Each structure stands twice: as structure tokens, then as C-alpha cells.
Amino acid sequence: MQLALDALDRLVDTLEERGPLSAVEAARSLFATSSISNGLACSLLSDATAGDSRLVCNGATVSLTESRADPLLEDAEFVVFDLETTGLSAARNQICELGAVRVRALELVDSYQSLVNPRVALPEPVARLTGLREQELRHAPSVATVLRRFLDFAGDDLLVAHNARFDQGFLEGQLLRVHGRRLSEPPLCTAALARRLLEGRVRRVGLASLANFFGVSTRPCHRALPDAEATAEVLVHLIGLAQELGARRLSELRALAAPRKRRVYDKRSLARRSHPARRLPLP
Structure with a gap:
């Protein structure tokens, strides 16, 4: 299953770069084969893409769904x-609360929140930090139920989180364990966006620091829904800054959040830079 998911991810990347592909071209990309008939390609693609909401296969061609288009930021x-x-390790700890906010047309329009029964004792430091109590978590829905409801709420919209790698690690770990699937794409990280767009203007890009910088109405408090609301407000402000720099589409916003590529030198190149060759005197 992992191999199939990776292959579908590669096909999605190819479609994003090149646009719709013929069935034969898509099958060659998906199945890593150089020779395949059109009939066999259509049959295999129909089965392989049936459960992937990112892809549309109409027999002759394969393309991305409309939700995978590159919309204007305001749309x-x-x-x-x-x-x-319950802790910082996605491998050892559990989710105990999930909160989410939908942003449409740069406005907060809907929300989802649920406690989660972690089925483990709630550490006292976490209880003090969040105000959560073990008694209320015991009666909360299971992580499988909460994740199913969250995925229904999110639909095909782009996920966003602050310090997204942390939340992604927990979310994907639980999705794989209870639903046998991964996220279709990594969440957009508001911390990464802030580092790029506020370089030299803020010393820290923690959620509380950014909420204070932008003067958002919801203050982070280590509870899932208020923190999601604060992150959503920060996102709207960051999108405004990106637009001021000329970003118009979602792909451009994602590019701003992507890690900057560092130039890599081989050992000989570094040696030449450290010890430039000296010209020998002419005889």
C-alpha cells in the first residue's frame, strides 16, 4: 500500500507540472513501465485512481480534480x-484534542472541535498547561471517530498548521494506524511563512508572538480550537503580506513557505574557495 501511495503522489506531482496526461503517459508514470497498450492503461488507471480524490480518470486522460487547481489567494x-x-513524541504520545477552522475568501467561516480519548493517563504537566482533565477525556470519542469527522469537515481544502511538522507527525501517524491512509499533501506551515515574510521584523515566530504582532482577536491558550482560530487569523495577515509582495495564487504562497535551497559545494570546490590557487611567477 505504501508503494501505491508513493506512486500516486509522484503522478500528482507530474500532473501539477505538466497538466493532464493521456492514459498511456499516466500509466507509464504510475507503474514505471515503458510499454503499455491504451486499453490496459485505461483499465489499470481506473482501478488505481478510484479511491484518490486528487485524481480524475475519464478513460482517455488523467487530470487533477478541480480542487487541485491553483486558485487565487482570495478564492x-x-x-x-x-x-x-499527551507529549511531544508522535511515536509514543497521543492526541487528546483537535480543533479546526475553515477560512474561505480570507474570512473564518466554520469550525470543528472535539476532545479525544487518548486511552492513556494525562501527564500532570499537560493538564496544567491545557486545563484538560483526565475525567473529561475518558468520555471523549476515540481518535478514529474524531479523525473521521475531521476529514469529513476538511474535505479537499488545504490543511494549515503552525509548526506544521509537529501536528502532521501526530495526524499522519494516527491516520495510518486507524484508517490506513496518509494526508494527500503536507499542511502549509504558518511559522515557515512568517519566517519568510517577517524576516527582520520579528524575533520569534511562535504563535503567541505572531498573534501579538498582528493583534489578532483570539489569544493562543494551549487549547486546540482557540489556537486554531489564532493561527487562522495569523494566516489571513500573512496572506495579505504575500499579496503585497506580488503573490496571487496558492502555489506562490506555498513556494514562500518552502525551505530555501542551500547551495551545496563538493569537497574540491570548498577546497578551492578556502585555498585559492596562487599564480606562479613567470620565468
Whole structure:
């Protein structure tokens, strides 16, 4: 299953770069084969893409769904989410609360929140930080139920989180365990966006620091829904800054959040830079 998911991810990347592909071209990309008939390609693609909401296969061609288009930023829809957890390790700890906010046309329009039964004791430091109590978590829905409801709420909208790698690690770990699937794409990270767009203007890009910088109405408090709401407000401000720099579409916003590529030198190149060759005197 992992191989199939990776292959579908590669096909999506190819479609984003090149646009719709013929069935034969898509099958060659998906199945890593150089020779395949049109009939066999259509049959295999129909089965392989049936459960993937990112892809549309009409027999002759394969393309991305409309939701995978590159909308203008003012038209894009986001689902900003936040997790509270029993610890910092996605491998050893559990989700105990999930909150999410939908952003449409740069406005907060809907929300989802649920406690989660972690089925483990709630550490006292976490209880003090969040105000959560073990008694209320015991009666909360299971993580499988909460994730199913969250995925229904999110639909195909782009997920967003602050310090997204942390939340993504927990979310994907639980999705794989209870639903056997991964996220279709990594969440957009507001911390990464802030580092790029506020370089030299803020010393820290923690959620509380950014909420204070932008003067958002919801203050982060280590609870999932308020923190998701604060992150959503920060996102709207960051989109405004990106637009001032000329970004118009979602792909341009994602590019701003992407890690900057560092120039890599081989050992000989570094040696030449450290010890430039000296000219020998002419005889």
C-alpha cells in the first residue's frame, strides 16, 4: 500500500507540472513501465485512481480534480487545525484534542472541535498547561471517530498548521494506524511563512508572538480550537503580506513557505574557495 501511495503522489506531482496526461503517459508514470497498450492503461488507471480524490480518470486522460487547481489567494479555501497531545513524541504520545477552522475568501467561516480519548493517563504537566482533565477525556470519542469527522469537515481544502511538522507527525501517524491512509499533501506551515515574510521584523515566530504582532482577536491558550482560530487569523495577515509582495495564487504562497535551497559545494570546490590557487611567477 505504501508503494501505491508513493506512486500516486509522484503522478500528482507530474500532473501539477505538466497538466493532464493521456492514459498511456499516466500509466507509464504510475507503474514505471515503458510499454503499455491504451486499453490496459485505461483499465489499470481506473482501478488505481478510484479511491484518490486528487485524481480524475475519464478513460482517455488523467487530470487533477478541480480542487487541485491553483486558485487565487482570495478564492482559496483552507482548514487550519491544531492538536493538543499527551507529549511531544508522535511515536509514543497521543492526541487528546483537535480543533479546526475553515477560512474561505480570507474570512473564518466554520469550525470543528472535539476532545479525544487518548486511552492513556494525562501527564500532570499537560493538564496544567491545557486545563484538560483526565475525567473529561475518558468520555471523549476515540481518535478514529474524531479523525473521521475531521476529514469529513476538511474535505479537499488545504490543511494549515503552525509548526506544521509537529501536528502532521501526530495526524499522519494516527491516520495510518486507524484508517490506513496518509494526508494527500503536507499542511502549509504558518511559522515557515512568517519566517519568510517577517524576516527582520520579528524575533520569534511562535504563535503567541505572531498573534501579538498582528493583534489578532483570539489569544493562543494551549487549547486546540482557540489556537486554531489564532493561527487562522495569523494566516489571513500573512496572506495579505504575500499579496503585497506580488503573490496571487496558492502555489506562490506555498513556494514562500518552502525551505530555501542551500547551495551545496563538493569537497574540491570548498577546497578551492578556502585555498585559492596562487599564480606562479613567470620565468
